[in-house]
Amino acid sequence: MFTEGEIGCSFLVNPVITSGKPFFGLNVQGGFKTETDISVAALAITKPFASLKLTIANLNKSLPLSTVTLDDAARGIIFLYNGIVGPIDGFVQAIADSATDKSTFSTFLFDRIYVALYLAEQFIDVTPKYLSMVAAFSPTIGGEIKALVGEIQVIIEDLSSTMATFEEAVTGIWSNSQITPSSIYSVLNKYRLANLIGALDAFSYQMNTLKGLIADVISAITTADASMSTYTATLTTAFASLDNSLSSSYNSITNVASEFIKQISSSVTKLSTTVDNFNKQINAFNDDIIKPNATAIISLTSEFTFFYNYFMGVLQPNSEEKINSVAYMVTDSVQTAAKDVLYNAYQALNNAMGNLPAKASTCVSTYLSPMVTSLSLSIPTMASCLNLLDAPSVANEQVALLNKLLDDRLTYVTAWTNAISGVTSSSAASVRKTATLKLLAETPSGNIDVHQPALAESYSIFAQLVSNFNSRQNRVVMCLTLKGVDLSAMVISASNGYFGCIRGY
Incomplete structure (x- = not known):
């Protein structure tokens, strides 16, 4: 962290030059567009889930469902969705915003990323319990989602390591009076930059697949609930119809007594x-x-x-x-x-x-x-x-x-x-x-x-x-x-x- 004096000094040494390109708090002079690639790749990760907003809202309204298994599965999916549009989205949004920010100190930007990362990791850590609820309903789809979340966890861990590397590199050159693409490449070679974008693209691919699985399991849950509601009501009515005959038989036998x-x-x-x-x-x-x-x-x-x-x-x-x-x-x-x-x-x-x-x-x-x-x-x-x-x-x-x-x-x-x-x-x-x-x-x-x-x-x-x-x-x-x-x-x-x-x- 920087002291108040260092922050004041940084404004004097490295004033913001509005004509440059942003990169995690840096103002890069010259032909540099990596920040856009990173931002676009990061924002694409949770974008597909916007289409599920109404579906999830309707599922939430329908709770509780007709059976415990269905109800648990629905709650598990809702938890997973809320985690994706909450902590996960907050993490990738922090990366996207930081990549295109040239007016905030780099340390502050990475602090924001790490806080968002911590929340995302916390969410991932507790997902097994909820994924088990989904798997109890549909072992096949639930198993696929569980495996996919495991891969996503690996990607998040990789991004955590990558962000640490980026922070070290960026804070090492932030005080330079003139930052150019060459300055960036001297501390972050093109392989590392490509690795970040590749990780984000892989993240996006996995999340898009996850979105499809979530949509499938929601469809299965709602269809199953409609059927089970009808079946349960029919069988419950049949069982309840025994009451009159059993009551009559009971009274008849006790009258014999x-x-x-x-x-x-x-x-x-x-x-x-x-x-x-x-x-x-x-x-x-x-x-x-x-x-x-x-x-x-x-x-x-x-x-x-x-x-x-x-x-x-x-x-x-x-x-x-x-x-x-x-x-x-x-x-x-x-x-x-x-x-x-x-x-x-x-x-x-x-x-x-x-x-x-x-x-x-x-x-x-x-x-x-x-x-x-x-x-x-x-x-x-x-x-x-x-x-x-x-x-x-x-x-x-x-x-x-x-x-x-x-x-x-x-x-x-x-x-x-x-x-x-x-x-x-x-x-x-x-x-x-x-x-x-x-x-x-x-x-x-x-x-x-x-x-x-x-x-x-x-x-x-x-x-x-x-x-x-x-x-x-x-x-x-x-x-x-x-x-x-x-x-x-x-x-x-x-x-x-x-x-x-x-x-x-």
């Missing part, structure tokens, strides 16, 4: 009411035979009811939980199977969109669009597998067993009732003794287990309920598996057909 629980509660109420009526008859006796035994008799009948209620109390919540869990699991199985198919379809479509030749619309309409249409019609039908569950049929089978068990319990109550049928407090003592013996013989404490084995049927009811539902549930899962395999095979077939088709482009 409610009805089954009502049947259990009804049986408990019926037995309890019948036994209570019998107990009232026993309590109505005020004689010297039945009344003294009333407490023992009622204790045994109450114990009889207690056991039934206990077993039903176990059956009720377990049955309700089982049926409700079946309702959840089978409807969830349908959603899961549909999601698996959609995931496979999404992956296939996403992969296809990343390999989308500009003229391959025929391949899309021949293979991808029909696949999406077919899936959108098939996915809602996956809910039909739930018909194999037939929850009411499973529950009704167990309701029949429940009623059979209740009838068995009521048979005992009927026997007790028959034992006192026609017997009153004023009946003959022998009649009342016989009735009492019958009641105590039918329900002795020591023989209570004799009357209870049938209650084990309640465990059988639950076990059969579980077994039957598991069996039906397996049928549902098998149905969904087969449908899923068929639909996934359709996706694979369409994908293979598509990639076979695009090889022709």
Whole structure:
């Protein structure tokens, strides 16, 4: 850097001569035009990207795109474009301006170049992350862009070295009172000058190629986004259409649970009411035979009811939980199977969109669009597998067993009732003794287990309920598996057909 005194001195020693040619702060006298060649070559580097301004603006407005991959790719391209029209353009503009500047001190000009160079290098250093986003969408074009940016980085490094050489040469002769082309050539031979222009031309060529690749990938992104938006909306609608049928099926199955629980509660109420009526008859006796035994008799009948209620109390919540869990699991199985198919379809479509030749619309309409249409019609039908569950049929089978068990319990109550049928407090003592013996013989404490084995049927009811539902549930899962395999095979077939088709482009 120069001191204030040196700057003042330079104006005195080397005043600006307006008739000369500029060259990085120098005023060159005589036939010299290299500065123009350098400036033109530098300005040509980013010029092609002006034509992409509107395209990039439209792409930016359309964010976010229909898929994460497409959205990332678009953001990667926008970042690359902004870096080119920003830091890269600033760097080449600094070279172009400096080459045609004869009124600014050379050191200041090169300082500007180095600052711009630093920003350009910073941009290049962070591009790999964004190029990976592009490559994730289109490995082919993304790979080409990545390779091209690597070559551009080498050119920028070469220009950095060249600028250092130019700075050293120019600042070595800036104080000469008379600077001529010969003065320039004495410190920068024609080879070095040509090397700079050649590097700029190579830079321009690579950037022009890069511009074409960026235009191609933007076209692919917008085309893919339009297709994916349509496909995604179609498949999303198809998946959403499952909601009504699944909700209806879920409610239907849980209603079966409610009805089954009502049947259990009804049986408990019926037995309890019948036994209570019998107990009232026993309590109505005020004689010297039945009344003294009333407490023992009622204790045994109450114990009889207690056991039934206990077993039903176990059956009720377990049955309700089982049926409700079946309702959840089978409807969830349908959603899961549909999601698996959609995931496979999404992956296939996403992969296809990343390999989308500009003229391959025929391949899309021949293979991808029909696949999406077919899936959108098939996915809602996956809910039909739930018909194999037939929850009411499973529950009704167990309701029949429940009623059979209740009838068995009521048979005992009927026997007790028959034992006192026609017997009153004023009946003959022998009649009342016989009735009492019958009641105590039918329900002795020591023989209570004799009357209870049938209650084990309640465990059988639950076990059969579980077994039957598991069996039906397996049928549902098998149905969904087969449908899923068929639909996934359709996706694979369409994908293979598509990639076979695009090889022709």
